[in-house]
Amino acid sequence: MTGSSRTGRGHAPRGGRGAGAASAAVAVLALVAVTAGCKAEPAGSAPPASSSPTDDAKPGAKGSDPATPSASAKPSTPPKPAPKATPTRTPESTPSADPQAEVMMASGAQGKRVRELQARLRQIGHFDRSPTGYYGSVTVAAVQSFQGKRGLSRTGRTDTLTWQKLLGMTHTPTAAELTPPTTRPAAKPDKRCLxxxxxxxxxNSRSLSWMIDGKVVSSMDVRFGSQYTPTREGTFSVYWKSRHHVSTIYHTAMPYAMFFSGGQAVHYSSDFAARGYNGASHGCVNVRDEGKIASLFDQVRNGDKVVVYQ
Known part of the structure; x- marks a missing residue:
C-alpha cells in the first residue's frame, strides 16, 4: 500500500496535488476491501470488534476485554456445553444366548440325537408328531417354545443350557417313543374298540390301531377318501379279504384288501406311500406301510369288527 501511494505522488502533475491524494485514498480503500473480502471465516464465528482485518480479538489481547465488550463489538459466542455422556448398554440389557452355552444341534442337523431331542420335546407337549431325526422348521419352533417357557433365549438352536434343562424334565425315550408306529400320536380308542x-x-389322528380285547397290537398311518368320495363312519365288520385285489371300477391295485362296507376296504396304497397326504382315496382306508398291512391282513379274520370314527 505504501509503494502505491509513492507511485501516485511521483506521477502527479504540478498543481494537481489534490487529485493525487484522492487517488491514493481510493487505492487504500480498494486494498482494504480486497483484504477483508477474501478471508474465509469459520462457520458461526463472531464478527471482528473493529474494522481492522488483523484484530482477532483473542482473550487477553491488548485493547480487548471479553468480559466487558465495547458498545461497538458484539459479544463472542459462548462456548457450547459439553454433550452429556450417553450411557452404554450393558450386555444384560440385550437378550442373547448365554456366551457359555455351546450349540449342539440346529436347523439342518439330522441323526439319532435329533430324534432323541424330538422325543423328549414330545414328552412334555412341545413336539406334536413322531420323531423324524431331521431338525427342520417344526423342530426349531418346538425348541423356541420350550426355551421361551423356561426363560431361555428363544434361538431355536439346541445349546448345552437348553439340552440340560430338557434332560432334567424328561426321561430317556423308549424305543417306541423314538420310532412310534404312526406319524402323529394314535388317538385314544373309541369305546367301541375296547x-x-x-x-x-x-x-382325526389319521391312524389305524389293530386291537384285541382293549390292547393295541399294532398301529399304522392311514388316509381317507376326499370330500367327494368320503370314507363312511360307523361300526362294520370285515366280510371279504382279497390279497391281490384290483379295483374293477378304477382298475388300480388294492393289495391286502379287507372289505368292510360295500366297495370300501382297508388296503395298501403305493400312491399313499409315494405322495403321502397330498392325495386321497376314493373312499377306502389307505395304508402306506406295506409290511404292516401285510401282517395285519394275516391276522384279521372275516367277521372281525371295524370302527371308523372322528
Missing part, C-alpha cells in the same frame, strides 16, 4: 377283535380307525 372289546373283541377290532380294526379301530380314527380320522
Amino acid at each position: 372289546t373283541g377283535r377290532v380294526i379301530c380307525i380314527s380320522k
